[in-house]
Amino acid sequence: MTVTATAPPRATAGAAHSAAAGRRRSPVLTLGMLAVLVYFLLPLFWLVVAATKTTGALFSSFGLWFGGDFALAANVRNVFTADGGVYVHWLLNTAMYALVSAGGAALLAALGGYGFAKFAFRGNRLLFGAVLGAIMVPSTALVIPTYLIFSNVGLVNTPWAIILPSLVNPFGLYLMRVYVEEAVPDSLLEAARIDGAGEFRIFRQVVLRLLAPGFVTVLLFTLVATWNNYFLPLIMLNDPSLYPVTVGLANWAGRASVGGGGTGDVIPLVVTGSLLSIIPLVAAFLMLQRYWQNGLTAGGVKQ
Amino acid sequence: MSVMTVPPSRRASARRDRAGYLFVAPFLIMFVAMLVAPLAYAGYLSLFREQLIGGVRFAGLDNYIQALSDERLLDGVLRVSRFFLVQVPIMLVLALLFALALDSGAMLLSRVIRLGIFVPYAVPGVIAALMWSYLYGPQFGPITQLAEALGLPAPNLLSSDLMLGSVANIVTWEFTGYNMIILYAALRAIPTELYEAAAVDGAGAWRIAWSVKIPALRPALLMALIFSVIGSFQLFNEPALLQRLAPNVIDSAYTPNLYTYSLAFVSQDINYAAAVSFLLGLVIVVVSYTVQLAVARRRR
Numbered sequence: 001m002t003v004t005a006t007a008p009p010r011a012t013a014g015a016a017h018s019a020a021a022g023r024r025r026s027p028v029l030t031l032g033m034l035a036v037l038v039y040f041l042l043p044l045f046w047l048v049v050a051a052t053k054t055t056g057a058l059f060s061s062f063g064l065w066f067g068g069d070f071a072l073a074a075n076v077r078n079v080f081t082a083d084g085g086v087y088v089h090w091l092l093n094t095a096m097y098a099l100v101s102a103g104g105a106a107l108l109a110a111l112g113g114y115g116f117a118k119f120a121f122r123g124n125r126l127l128f129g130a131v132l133g134a135i136m137v138p139s140t141a142l143v144i145p146t147y148l149i150f151s152n153v154g155l156v157n158t159p160w161a162i163i164l165p166s167l168v169n170p171f172g173l174y175l176m177r178v179y180v181e182e183a184v185p186d187s188l189l190e191a192a193r194i195d196g197a198g199e200f201r202i203f204r205q206v207v208l209r210l211l212a213p214g215f216v217t218v219l220l221f222t223l224v225a226t227w228n229n230y231f232l233p234l235i236m237l238n239d240p241s242l243y244p245v246t247v248g249l250a251n252w253a254g255r256a257s258v259g260g261g262g263t264g265d266v267i268p269l270v271v272t273g274s275l276l277s278i279i280p281l282v283a284a285f286l287m288l289q290r291y292w293q294n295g296l297t298a299g300g301v302k303q
Numbered sequence: 304m305s306v307m308t309v310p311p312s313r314r315a316s317a318r319r320d321r322a323g324y325l326f327v328a329p330f331l332i333m334f335v336a337m338l339v340a341p342l343a344y345a346g347y348l349s350l351f352r353e354q355l356i357g358g359v360r361f362a363g364l365d366n367y368i369q370a371l372s373d374e375r376l377l378d379g380v381l382r383v384s385r386f387f388l389v390q391v392p393i394m395l396v397l398a399l400l401f402a403l404a405l406d407s408g409a410m411l412l413s414r415v416i417r418l419g420i421f422v423p424y425a426v427p428g429v430i431a432a433l434m435w436s437y438l439y440g441p442q443f444g445p446i447t448q449l450a451e452a453l454g455l456p457a458p459n460l461l462s463s464d465l466m467l468g469s470v471a472n473i474v475t476w477e478f479t480g481y482n483m484i485i486l487y488a489a490l491r492a493i494p495t496e497l498y499e500a501a502a503v504d505g506a507g508a509w510r511i512a513w514s515v516k517i518p519a520l521r522p523a524l525l526m527a528l529i530f531s532v533i534g535s536f537q538l539f540n541e542p543a544l545l546q547r548l549a550p551n552v553i554d555s556a557y558t559p560n561l562y563t564y565s566l567a568f569v570s571q572d573i574n575y576a577a578a579v580s581f582l583l584g585l586v587i588v589v590v591s592y593t594v595q596l597a598v599a600r601r602r603r
Contacts, residue, residue, distance in 0.1 A: 026409040033404055034412070037419045040480065043434050044422070046445060050437070062452075063438075063445030112330030119323025120316075127331065134338055136529070136591045138537045140560050141584035142338065144567050144576055145345035168337045173330060199322040228427040230540050231560075235568070246429040253433050254547055271437070274430045285425040286418060 051075055051272040055265055075272040082252075082269055089241050090248040091277065094227060097159065097244055101166035102223035109169055109218050110211055113176025114203060118189065128177070134170045140231050147235050161236035162244070166226045172218040179214030180207070216291045227281060245277040342584075349578035359574075366578035375556035376579060380586065382467065383558050387535035387590075390471040395527060397475070398482035399520070403512055405483075406490040417487070421480035428477060432544040435473045440548065461549040470541045478534070482527045489523035490516060525598050529591050536587045539564070559583045 042064070049066055050058060052075070057068025079087050115121075116128045146165055150156045155164070184207055192202045208215070230246045237243055240251070249270055256266035352362035370376055401420060405413050423431065438444050439460040450457040460469045493516065501511045539560040546553040546561075555565035559579065567576035 024409055025411055026407075027411075029404055029407070029409055030411045033401070033410060033416045036401065037416050040420050040423055040476065043431075043438060043476065044426075046438060047434055059443045063443060063448055108330040108333060112327045115323045115326025115330075119320050119326065121320040121323040124323070127327065131330075131334060133588075134334070136533065136588050137338065137342070138533055138584050138587050140537045140539060140563075141345070141580040141587075142341045144563060144573075144580055145341035145348065146337065147567075148348070148573065149341060149344055164333075165337050168330070168333045170334070170338075193319075199319065199325075203326070224425070228429070230427070230429045231564075235564075246427050249433065250429050250544060253436075253544070267437075270433060274433055278426050278430060281427075282422060282425045285422070289418065289421075 047271065047275050051268075051275045053268070055268055058267060058271075071268070072272075075268045076276065079269055079273045079276060083240070086240055086243075086248065087245075087273060090243050090245045093159075093242060094244040094246075094277070095280075097162045097166070097233075098223050098226040101163050101226040102219045104163070104167045105169045105172055105222040106215050106219040108167060109172035109176045110208065110215055111203070112173050113178075113214075114180050114184070114207055114211070116173070117177045117180035118184065118186070131170050131173055135174065143232055143235055150236065157237055157239055157242065159242065162226070162229070162233055165232060166222065166229070169218065169222050169225075172222060175218055176211070176214055179211060179217075183210045183214065213291060216288070220288060220291055223284075224281070245273070249273050249277065342581075345577040345581050348574050349581050351574050353572070353574060362574070366575050367582065369575065370578050370582055373579075376559060376562055376582075379556050379559040379562050380583075383536050383538055386467060386471060386538065387532065390474055391528070391531040391535060393471075394475045394479050395482060395524065395531070398479050398486055398527070399517075399524075401479070401483045402486035402490055403516065405487050406516070407508065407512075417484075421484055423477050423479075424481040426477070428540040429544060431477050432473055432541040435469075435476070436545055436548055439469055439545075461545065461552060463552045466545070466549065466552045470538070470545065473541045474534070474538075478531075482531075485523050485527050486520055489520050493519045521598065525595065528594055528598075532591045532594060533587055536583065536590070 046063055049064065052066055052070050052072040053061065053068055054071045054074075057071070061067025112131075116124060142165070147156065147161075150161050155161050188206060188210075189202060192206055197205070227244075228246065229244070230250065233244050233247045234250075237247065240248065243251070252266055252273065253270045256270055349366050350362060350364070351359050352365060353359050404410060405417055410416065426434075438446060441447050441457065441459065441461075444460075446460065447457040458465065460466075497515050497519070498511060501515050506514065537560055538558040542553050542557050542561055543564075546557070553561075555569065556562040560583070563576045563580045563583070566572050566579060
């Protein structure tokens with residue numbers, strides 16, 4: 001409990017801060033960091049370039065610049081029509097799994113975080129401690145036993161096999177609890193109680209509104225985690241029409257590497273499919289950056 | 304914790320605190336179903352053994368004894384430990400430097416640079432691994448092409464000597480920006496009075512970074528470190544995808560997680576797989592806890 005971000009982080013992040021740090025611009029630092037930026041963006045640039053190439057050009061032209069026919073449109077068309085248009089299923093599945101999981105996880109975390117922060121019920125600390133300890137439990141250690149349980153109850157190879165395990169996000173609960181402590185004043189709750197509002201109504205009409213930024217943060221993190229997940233769907237699903245994009249593309253890539261690249265026509269599918277699948281997520285991140293930054297402050301500053 | 308309300312009347316507060324159970328119940332029910340139950344089930348399974356004759360029998364700790372002397376598992380654990388000891392410090396130091404550079408306010412285009420370094424985090428790990436596997440590849444990888452254009456011998460990034468470094472590079476590429484943002488966000492939350500006080504005492508920019516900023520970052524660094532422990536010991540996606548290009552370098556036990564996967568789904572040895580994943584979970588918890596203790600002790 002040393003450093004606590006009592007003021008909202010964005011307020012401290014304003015002009016006062018950089019004024020204190022000094023206004024002198026350093027071109028050397030800027031150039032150095034631009035060089036660093038090249039490392040982080042070059043692979044993505046390669047992906048864009050590679051998605052415009054035919055298989056032949058992919059092998060014969062220089063990887064970091066355009067060459068050969070400009071085949072982007074044909075590649076995109078092939079991605080959407082290959083294997084009976086299964087790629088569209090993958091995109092929709094990914095979006096559905098990610099949105100349902102993230103919405104559910106954020107709601108559970110908001111309810112639970114509020115419960116743990118504002119109610120002194122018996123066992124509060126013990127239960128919260130147990131959940132906190134679970135942050136360290138590696139998710140992949142859970143996948144195999146979960147698979148076995150799910151196969152006994154017939155959930156394997158259904159969307160539930162992906163959604164249910166993603167609903168529990170101990171770190172999300174922790175973030176929400178921290179956020180409630182900062183954003184929901186006790187006096188407001190007391191006032192609502194004196195007005196005769198029930199506990200659940202207070203949550204819905206007062207608390208949830210104050211929690212909106214924290215809620216979006218947890219939503220965003222679960223969204224990314226589910227969107228990125230590979231191990232869980234790899235194990236739980238065997239019907240290609242249920243795959244998310246990650247498993248589907250890895251399967252295509254596996255087909256491309258069978259026989260030492262002899263089936264090279266699949267490579268443009270993998271490359272272009274990868275590019276198309278990351279565009280929505282990158283766009284969402286750039287648009288919602290304010291939220292993840294605030295959420296990280298809440299989680300990283302308090303201890 | 305100091306946030307609990309002062310109760311107006313004892314009975315009302317007792318009734319209200321019961322409402323607390325209703326708020327935490329949905330999370331806890333799912334927590335038990337999706338976390339506690341699978342763990343308990345894995346623990347249970349790990350105590351049994353399937354035999355060719357006679358079916359499943361109780362085996363006590365036999366699976367664990369076998370695992371502790373299983374060289375393939377130990378090799379994998381050593382490999383991810385080595386990975387953790389090299390990759391994580393590099394990644395966190397880079398993230399720290401970038402965060403300090405952003406926070407210094409002495410940089411042009413800092414917004415663009417911050418977003419650019421963070422963008423790889425939005426790329427799913429599998430897709431990052433796919434992309435880098437093509438970049439590394441000897442057939443049309445630009446790294447090979449560049450080396451050839453310069454008349455240099457192309458490094459075989461998928462050879463057994465360089466593979467772990469190649470995996471480390473992918474992970475660094477993916478997560479440096481994420482850690483940078485954690486640290487940067489924590490830096491922005493440091494009260495400016497601290498800087499003013501240090502400046503009055505005659506501290507320069509470097510001195511302030513070293514004596515004020517980095518100590519204040521300790522909780523954030525600790526969090527980043529714990530997540531990196533968990534991530535390193537769980538390595539699966541990157542080696543699983545590179546395996547297709549270099550099956551002789553990455554065998555089915557390259558990381559402990561690849562090993563549990565192949566035990567459960569290739570050899571169909573569920574009981575032993577459960578024991579191995581249980582042990583792996585234990586290793587992660589112990590390492591995370593040790594890291595936490597070490598950081599807490601330094602603080603005194």
